[in-house]
Amino acid sequence: MQTASTNICERMGRSQELSEFKCGTVIGCHLCNKSIREISLLLNIPRSTVSGIITKWKQLGAATQPGSERVSAC
Template sequence: MQTASTNINEIMGHSQELSEFKRGTVIGRHLCNKCIREISLLLNIPRSTVSGIITKWKQLGTTATQPRSGRPLKVTE
């Protein structure tokens, strides 16, 4: 049985980071000449995510997650 918070999370679109295996699978299917739409349907991942993974792989040569930009930590003396 699902709780109300689970349903809200599904509706609001809280996402999780994809595993290294799933990102590798996206690249593998891309190398097998599958289109983004086919990869998206096969792996049940949004097309924009598949496109982003492929673009990052082409630009950086890796599917590993990169550090995110953000406010630097406060340095104390």
């Protein structure tokens, strides 16, 4: 039997990448002049994540890099 103190991964949670759809939703909300706070509350994503997605999208000009399977904005 595991106790809460021995299984730290379950207690703290694991970070996961957002799906391409969710990243696109963040960008769409941003283009519709929603604030970072509004997007965060609407999609239940931390504000720092929303801000990071928007920043990377502005730098790259796209949500994904051409020829890459990996989502670079998330």
